[in-house]
Amino acid sequence: MxxxxxxxxxxxxxxxxxxxxxxxxxxxxxxxxxxxxxxxxxxxxxxxxxxxxxxxxxxxxxxxxxxxxxxxxxxxxxxxxxxxxxxxxxxxxxxxxxxxxxxxxxxxxxxxxxxxxxxxxxxxxxxxxxxxxxxxxxxxxxxxxxxxxxxxxxxxxxxxxxxxxxxxxxxxxxxxxxxxxxxxxxxxxxxxxxxxxxxxxxxxxxxEKHGITREELVDIAILIGTDFNSGIKGIGVKRALKLIKKHHTIERLLNESAIEIAQIENYKLIRSIFLQPAVNESYEIAWGTPDEDKVKEFLCEEHNFSEERVSKILRKIEKIEQKKIAVTGSQKKIEQWL
DNA sequence: TTTGCACG
DNA sequence: CGTGCAAAA
Missing domain, CATH: 3.40.50.1010 (5'-nuclease)
Known part of the structure; x- marks a missing residue:
């Protein structure tokens, strides 16, 4: 989907x-x-x-x-x-x-x-x-x-x-x-x-284009269907947008129109999955230096990639790394002058 | 310089 | 998909 x-x-x-x-x-x-x-x-x-x-x-x-x-x-x-x-x-x-x-x-x-x-x-x-x-x-x-x-x-x-x-x-x-x-x-x-x-x-x-909030967008998605529900038959993006722009929430839509509540299963739960998603808060992000030997061993020896192709890629990686070193080097030089 | 095609 | 190479423009 x-x-x-x-x-x-x-x-x-x-x-x-x-x-x-x-x-x-x-x-x-x-x-x-x-x-x-x-x-x-x-x-x-x-x-x-x-x-x-x-x-x-x-x-x-x-x-x-x-x-x-x-x-x-x-x-x-x-x-x-x-x-x-x-x-x-x-x-x-x-x-x-x-x-x-x-x-x-x-x-x-x-x-x-x-x-x-x-x-x-x-x-x-x-x-x-x-x-x-x-x-x-x-x-x-x-x-x-x-x-x-x-x-x-x-x-x-x-x-x-x-x-x-x-x-x-x-x-x-x-x-x-x-x-x-x-x-x-x-x-x-x-x-x-x-x-x-x-x-x-x-x-x-x-x-801004549609005059809707994220909460309203989520309700629109629920009406159309998400990975967590199948949506309402006959309602696509256009109708869902119109309905939510008019009623603002699924609750009010259910009160004010003919759509049956049974047709929107678990909508409160689905809404919370999108609005308060469970996330991993303790991740670490660090970019490292590519390990060319490991890349080569993994691709060529373990997975039979062509040595020629991988060497070409590694040469490209080396070039990128050299460029990085050159940049940090010149930055250090500038820092020395400041 | 762009486009098409075969390759992995 | 991204690449290299060949053909076309």
């Missing part, structure tokens, strides 16, 4: 250059899922090492992260914690959908159906398991990029970190972080060669 409030946003085009020096809290699951679903061979098979372990996410992560490092974007990856109990239905539905897609993928392959269709089913069967998360965390550690473990929802944790001033924006393809209170978020954080434009969404712009 996740929450379909994208239509309410007024995204502004931006660039990686504009993010230079900024600290970005990146939705790790969102990112890994993208890599896992997209980085595949033409028949839909993900990239794998000689032991058959999936490496698509490692390829995506190493290239994107070093690219962002080069642009001096400071990354913090935020991983989901334990899911809300209310999310069980969505988790089950996604798991069923994946299983179904996997079956269709095998079928379509055996029948030599349209390659695009085969690829589509393969993509829909992408799954993030524990190994994938652990491998991603290991690579981030070797690259000196910090990550934070969320208590529950990653987007809630990322939003909290921006509110606290530990990061400046949330990066995700989903808009949930706005509901969790992120003041600014970006979408499509990818290399400039891709045509999708980097979008910056500021909560205040959305709020």
């Amino acid at each position: 996740v929450v379909n409030i994208g239509q309410l946003t007024e995204p502004k085009g931006t660039s990686l250059e504009a993010l230079s020096g900024k600290i970005v809290a990146i939705d790790a699951y969102n990112t890994l899922y993208q890599f896992l679903s997209i980085i595949r061979r033409p028949d839909g098979t993900p990239l794998q090492d000689s032991a058959g372990r999936i490496t698509s996410h490692l390829s995506g992560l190493i290239y994107r992260s070093t690219h962002l490092m080069e642009k001096e974007v400071k990354q913090i990856f935020v991983f989901d914690g334990k899911p809300q109990e209310l999310k069980a239905a969505v988790i089950k539905a996604r798991s069923d959908r994946r299983a179904d897609a996997k079956r269709r993928w095998e079928e379509a392959k055996a029948l030599h159906l349209d390659p695009d269709l085969i690829f589509k089913y393969a993509q829909a069967s992408a799954l993030i398991d524990e190994t994938i998360v652990e491998d991603a965390k290991a690579l981030l550690t070797y690259l000196g990029i910090p990550y934070v473990q969320a208590k529950e929802e990653g987007e809630a944790q990322a939003a909290y970190m921006v509110q606290k001033g530990d990061a400046e924006l949330v990066a995700s393809q989903d808009y949930d972080s706005l509901l969790f209170g992120a003041p600014v978020m970006i979408r499509n954080i990818s290399a400039p060669r891709r045509k999708a434009q980097l979008e910056l969404v500021a909560f205040t712009e959305l709020a």
Whole structure:
């Protein structure tokens, strides 16, 4: 899904250059899922090492992260914690959908159906398991990029970190972080060669455009449907916006209109999940120096990446590090004169 | 300099 | 997805 409030946003085009020096809290699951679903061979098979372990996410992560490092974007990856109990239905539905897609993928392959269709089913069967998360965390550690473990929802944790001033924006393809209170978020954080434009969404712009508060936005989301409820049949963004602008809260909407309370299950609880999310408050963020030997060992020896490719990446990393040293060096010189 | 394509 | 290389413009 996740929450379909994208239509309410007024995204502004931006660039990686504009993010230079900024600290970005990146939705790790969102990112890994993208890599896992997209980085595949033409028949839909993900990239794998000689032991058959999936490496698509490692390829995506190493290239994107070093690219962002080069642009001096400071990354913090935020991983989901334990899911809300209310999310069980969505988790089950996604798991069923994946299983179904996997079956269709095998079928379509055996029948030599349209390659695009085969690829589509393969993509829909992408799954993030524990190994994938652990491998991603290991690579981030070797690259000196910090990550934070969320208590529950990653987007809630990322939003909290921006509110606290530990990061400046949330990066995700989903808009949930706005509901969790992120003041600014970006979408499509990818290399400039891709045509999708980097979008910056500021909560205040959305709020001013529609004349609504965050509380009202959350109620709108609940009417449409979230990961925690299925929403009301026949109500989409437009109607939900109109209804909440008129009645302001779900309570008043229920009193003043014909909508049955039974149709909005658990809305008070869901509201509190968005407005007072459980977060991990005791995280530490520190950027370290990349450990080139570890990166090489992990990617080449453990996961059979080509030495040539990895060496090229390491050379890029070295260049970035040298540039950093040069900058701090000249800063010290300036300090001496002051 | 931009665009398309194959590769991992 | 991000990259390198080749072709096109």
